[in-house]
Amino acid sequence: HPVNIPRREKDFQGMLEYKKEDELKLVKNLILELKPRGVAVNLIPGLPAYILFMCLRHADYVNDDQKVRTLLTSTINSIKKILKKRGDDFETVSFWLANTCRFLHCLKQYSGDEAFMKHNTQRQNEHCLSNFDLAEYRQVISDLAIQIYQQLIKCMENILQPMIVSGMLEHETIQGVSGVKPTGLRKRTSSIADEGTYTLDSILRQLSAFHSTMCQHGTDPELIKQVVKQQFYIIGAVTLNNLLLRKDMCSWSKGMQIRYNVSQLEEWLRDKGLMTCGAKETLEPLIQAAQLLQVKKKTDEDAEAICSMCLALTTAQIVKVLNLYTPVNEFEERVSVAFIRTIQTRLRDRCESPQLLMDTKMIYPVTFPFSPSSLALETIQIPGSLNLAFLTRV
């Protein structure tokens, strides 16, 4: 029996040797059967990506193009397979989005292409691929990352969607202002339904849960920003669409409640250091609709002020809100037909779509800015819990 003498880290070259017949076992244990909520919780972020890349480096080192190809194909297909199986689980999708991006960054960082080597240490430069140019595979993996991103957005939307109308429009947290119900309108929710009602806090808690999961998985900060922007877009679009379809949501006090809710969402962004990710801007149509509910709507000057304020709303949306506007007490009046005509005349020359409702399925194009890692491959150790004892550190 060979004596197992522990080697010093500096003796390792940051590669993992494996036999061809172990490739299926590798993707099975590392991708198909890895539970993000179990073993993976204690791993360093992106570890599966680093392990796969270190295996790839060895296949490249021994100049075996077939081994390189089959490892990449098995990796990609296994990630697709696990997402097909557990694509409705946010943690699984987030985990594989983070790892797919890390794998893509590794392929760039160690490609040997100078554009990607600027931040590398000398040792990292020594770890660049020796024999193969994997630029085409990088494109395939980037396509895969886009697919996973879209799946993540769908998954997140399914969780958020049922909370939005209730938390952003129906639930009232500022009782002092909105205590008076619009006359002649019944509450839509029964007292039984109230118990299960989502509040703004439910939404904020859910956003924090998404955020902390993505951080735990080592998702690139730039990618988190894009996810958050998309989340805010969905919240804003679903809220505005419901406001545009419900008379009971078009009152001065609802305007107040919406503005308060928006300020809480902004506070959440500030708390997470995400004020510059473009998320707040996606709420602009909703913010303007809330302002429209609160401004005076009587004179020509009012009409002018509304037209210069509501630039993120279409004419159809402005007119709809004015038509639906319902006074909450005897001191207020409905918006006159003449006032709405004035607004329509003023906005006649605007070049825009006649669109009333926002497209809640729209997804902003995603990008994966290159994000090299300072982690030294030769220091990576594989925890026993991953069942990868058949890999040899080289």
Added chain:
Amino acid sequence: PRPSSRPRILLKAPTLAEMEEMNISEEEESP
């Protein structure tokens, strides 16, 4: 370290959809 003069060989990659097809036989074999 790799000698910088030697160019790397570009490995042609199939598309994502083609890769899935390549995997069908393998999936059929598994229980």
